[in-house]
Each structure stands twice: as C-alpha cells, then as structure tokens.
Amino acid sequence: MTHVGFVASALASEGERQAFARRLGDLLATRPAGHSLPQAFYTDPAVHDFDIETVFGQCWLMIGFEVELPRPGNYLALTIGRTPIMLVRGRDAALRGFFNSCRHRGAQICADGAGRSARITCPYHQWTYELDGSLVHAGAMPEGFDKGMHGLKPLAVEVVAGAIYVSLADSPPDFTAFRADLEPMLAPFNLKDAKLAHEITLVEKANWKLVMENARECYHCAACHPELGITFPIGISPNFSADEGARLAAYRDRMTAAGLTVGPADGPWWQCARFPLNEGCVSMSMDGQPLVKKPLIEAYGGDTGSFRFAIEPHNFCHALGDHVFMFSAYPTGPEETIVVAKWLVHKDAVEGVDYDVPTLIHTWDQTNRQDRDLAENNQRGVNGRGYMPGPYSQEAEALVLRFVDWYAAHVAATVETALAGVNGTSPTLVEVA
Ligand code: FES
Ligand SMILES: [Fe+2]
Known part of the structure; x- marks a missing residue:
C-alpha cells in the first residue's frame, strides 16, 4: 500500500483518493466476522492518516473536565492528530474551543498543556486575541486590515455534567x-x-x-x-x-x-x-x-x-x-x-x-x-509475518468486538462515500450502529 493519505493530502487527486478507498475497502472485506483487523490497520502509515482524519477528525472526543479551567483566562491546549486545539474560559465564564493555529501565519499559539493568561498572544509576531477568540492586536498591518475577519477559528465543544467533549468536525455527529x-x-x-x-x-x-x-x-x-x-x-x-x-x-x-x-x-x-x-x-x-x-x-x-x-x-x-x-x-x-x-x-x-x-x-x-x-x-x-486476524471471545470480548465492528463500519461507510465520488472533500462521518 503506498502512502497516500486518504484526505490528509490536499494534493491527492480524486483518482488517488478513490484508489486508496478501494484498497482499504478490499482489505477490510478480508476480515472474517468476529475477528481482529487485517495487519495494515494496525501498522500502515496511510491507515494512520485515515484514522486521524476521518475518525479522530470527525468524532466527539473526551479531553477532560470543566474544573480544569476554573477561572477566566484558564486554558487547556492539546494536539489531536496533527491539529492543535485549545479550550479557554472567557471573562463571561463561558468555555470556548478554538483551533490553536494563529490566523496570521498559522503558528501554534499556546503550547500543549494548561495555563492562565489575560489574553492569548501568538509567540511568533505577537498577534493577540481576546479570550473569546477575537483578534485585538496585529502590529504593522495595513490600514483597513479587518481584525474582525481574523478571529480564532472556533471548535465544537459540549460539556456534560462537567465532562468536556470536543469535535474537530465542521458537522459533528448529533450529541x-x-x-x-x-x-x-x-x-x-x-x-x-x-x-x-x-x-x-x-x-x-x-x-x-x-x-x-x-x-x-x-x-x-x-x-x-x-x-x-x-x-x-x-x-x-x-x-x-x-x-x-x-x-x-x-x-x-x-x-x-x-x-x-x-x-x-x-x-x-x-x-x-x-x-x-x-x-x-x-x-x-x-x-x-x-x-x-x-x-x-x-x-x-x-x-x-x-x-x-x-x-x-x-x-x-x-x-x-x-x-x-x-x-x-x-x-x-x-x-x-x-x-x-x-x-x-x-x-x-x-x-x-x-x-x-x-x-x-x-x-x-x-x-x-x-x-x-x-x-x-x-x-x-x-507486526510479524505470522499475524493473521484472530477470533474474539463473544463472551469476554464483547466490547472489543463492538469497538472493532464500530470502526469497521465507519471505515466501510467512509469508503463508500469516497467511492460514490464525493469530490475530494473530507468525508462525512456516517453514524453506525
Ligand atoms: S504566526 Fe502568529 S503572529 Fe505571526
Ligand atoms: Fe487492562
């Protein structure tokens, strides 16, 4: 399998995407029911790209708890796949999520970890954002530069009884x-x-x-x-x-x-x-x-x-x-x-x-x-040549089977969407039972 990221490479042609999708679908079809996945799903860089783009890039993820950001200015930054994100507690006490990429030239603004800051300042050229993500300072930009068009890109966040869930997707699954x-x-x-x-x-x-x-x-x-x-x-x-x-x-x-x-x-x-x-x-x-x-x-x-x-x-x-x-x-x-x-x-x-x-x-x-x-x-x-998919215990590994079947159904649905010719954009996560 060549290393053609499924959607990670914006330069991949529609034909390359479809060829990769077809290979992934064919490989998945070799998995006997109730068995672990074919080897490439655990080892191949292209599958890794696929996973971070279409699984971790589309699903809801639990990153922590609201009490980790108790006061205005508290932030929590982490990287999901290749995507740095941050959560910030605003002056109005609201919790907001942002993509942690500066709207100037894209530098990661907050290093991964937790901290507290009155404003969010990019370490590169000091563009500075309010806690609500709006851009408040951008030095040496021409007259007429519209700060209002350059706020931090928001991220989907849901809080449930104190647990924080985020999604990188434009249209996350129904919550x-x-x-x-x-x-x-x-x-x-x-x-x-x-x-x-x-x-x-x-x-x-x-x-x-x-x-x-x-x-x-x-x-x-x-x-x-x-x-x-x-x-x-x-x-x-x-x-x-x-x-x-x-x-x-x-x-x-x-x-x-x-x-x-x-x-x-x-x-x-x-x-x-x-x-x-x-x-x-x-x-x-x-x-x-x-x-x-x-x-x-x-x-x-x-x-x-x-x-x-x-x-x-x-x-x-x-x-x-x-x-x-x-x-x-x-x-x-x-x-x-x-x-x-x-x-x-x-x-x-x-x-x-x-x-x-x-x-x-x-x-x-x-x-x-x-x-x-x-x-x-x-x-x-x-990783060895001797590996082949093996059977899960229906009794003792029911939730493993459920996880792997969920993943396999997700792969199958994503592949199907790609092969249906959805013109090279990120495939939509199809919710699977
Ligand atoms: S990349 Fe952030 S200020 Fe330039
Ligand atoms: Fe364990």
Missing part, C-alpha cells in the same frame, strides 16, 4: 442522545465541586486500536492486573449490566432507591453503566476502602460502585464515590499512542490530609502501565 444518557447518570457526582488531583501521560508504542481493544475487555485482567482485580469485578458481564445474580439485583435496587440510574444506557458510540465493585469494596483501591476522605457523591457516603462512561473511539471513565478516573487515547503515529490519565477528587479534599496522590493513583496507574506493556507486546506480534 443529543448521548447527552440525554450521560447527564442524569453523571450529575450526582457534582463535578463542579471537584478538582484535578493528578494527571499522567503515557507514550505507548502501539497502534491506538490495539490500545483501545485492550481497554475494552477484562479477559486479560485476572492474569495481568493484580491491583485492579482486588476491587474490579472482572467477571461482570461485558456491558456492565447489573441485572444478573442476586448481588447485582440488590445493587440495582439500592442505587434505584437513591435515585441513581443504573443503566446500561448506550448508543452507536457510547456506553454508560453503573455497576458494583467486588463485595465489600467502595473504591478502586488496594483494600477496597475509599482513597479520599471527602466523597464526591452524597448517596450512601460514596458507596455507589462505579459509574463507567465510555465513547468510541478513544475514552473511558470510572466515576467512583470518592474520585473519578479518566482514560483518553490519542494516536500519534501508526505504532504510537498517547494515553492521558486524569484523577478528580472533591475540591475541598486536602492533599496530604484527605488523600495522597501516590495512593490515589496506584491502582489505575499500575493498570495503565501493565496495559501499555500488553499493547506494545501485542503490536510486536501483529
């Missing part, structure tokens, strides 16, 4: 049904009263789909995650349904009595479900006991199991009574993925008194590092 499912289930955690306690970025030498396949199953948990296995019910049904068994039924009744929806509630690209931890466990810790003295949720003093919410293509979170854990993956190369992990606790919890960071992060940080090793090892094997 309404996802919001309707997530909002009532997440709201009881009062995330406006939380704070970011810690954040870790891991670089994983593995394709993002291998990272996410790993993140969508617990088939490997008993053997590979001794810390997580203390509290995480590794045998729970793959969709986290709390319908089975007397203990799960009792959990459902107990949550329902407190007004907490259990679910599962899901849609084409999301899953939301509350589920109980192992017997006697109230948080994902080494002894099952809370990690933070001040709970986030009022019900039962925080003894509410875990609320898992996840979106394709790249994210899952666990909201526990005392903290929230977020995992978001971003492809940075055909065989490299960045995983951003964040931990939230109650804003009044005092570090060193009500919690300590090494203890708070231990279970998930260990788990993430174990998963990084598993994904990297998976990549090494997939």
